[in-house]
Amino acid sequence: MDLAATLEPAVGFDLHSFAIFLHIILLTYWLGSDIGVFYSSKFVVDPGVSPAGRAIAMKVMHMVDLAPRVCLILMLPSGVTLMAASDFGRDIFYGWPLALTWAGGLLWLAIMLVAFFKAPAKHADLAFRADWVVRVAVTVGLVLAACYALAVAEPFGVETNPKWLAGKVLAYALCIFCGIMIRLSLRPFGPAFGQLMTSGSTPEVEQAIGGSMRRAVPWVYSIWVLVLVAAFLGVVKPGADVVIGG
Secondary structure (H helix, E strand, O other), X not given: OOHHHHHHHHHOOOHHXXXXXXXXXXXXXXHHHHHHHHXXXXXXXXXXXXXHHHHHXXXXXXXXXXXXXXXXXXXXXXXXXXXXXXXXXXXXXOOHHHHHHHHHHHHHHHHHHHHHHOOOHHHHHHHHHHHHHHHHHHHHHHHHHHHHHHHOOOHHHOOOOOHHHHHHHHHHHHHHHHHHHHHHHOOOHHXXXXXXHHHOOOHHHHHHHHHHHHHHHHHHHXXXXXXXXXXXHHHXXXXXXXXXXX
C-alpha cells in the first residue's frame, strides 16, 4: 500500500498546499511587522520622548525589523516553490532549480543574520557588504527577467501568458530596491542617534534623525503598495491562459 497516497487525501497536504501556506505566512508577517516598525519609529524620532524612552523604542523597532527582513528574503525561494509545485511551472523549476534557489536563499538569509546581529563580529562587516551586493544583484536580475517576460509572447517557453507572474516578480524586485533606498535614506540616522544617546538632543541631531526618517517614509509606503500588488497578481492572475480551480 502506498502510504503517502493514502494519507494525502486525508490531510489534504502536498507541496503546492505547503507553498501557498508559506507564502501567506511570509506575506502576513512581512506587512504586519513592517507596520510595527513604522509605528515604533514615531517614538524614536519624537523629541518629546526622553532619550531613555527613545532608546527602548529603538530596540523594539530594531528587533521587530528582523521579521520583514527574513520574509523578504524567503519570499524568493517560497515563490519558486509555488511555481515548481504548480502544473505550469513544474517542468521549469522543479528539481535542481528549486534546490539551488533554496540554497541561495538560505545563504542570503545567513549573511543577513550575521550582518543584523553583528555576530560573529569578525565577519559582520563582510556580511554587511555581501548583503548589499546580493540585494543589488537580485534586484537587477529579477527586473531583467520580468522585463523579458513582459516583452516576449512565450517567455522561457511558457505558453500560458504569464504576464501576471512577470508583474509579480517586478513588484518583488522593486520591494528589494525600495529597501535599498530606505537604507541609503537612513545613513545619517545611526551617527545622529548615537550622538543623541551620548551628548543629548540638539537641533542638528534632531534634524538628522527626523530628516532621515522622513526621507525613508515614501519608500516604506512603496513597499506596502508593491507587496499588495504582488499578492493581487498572484491570486487573480489577470490575463493568464489557465483554468483556476479546475
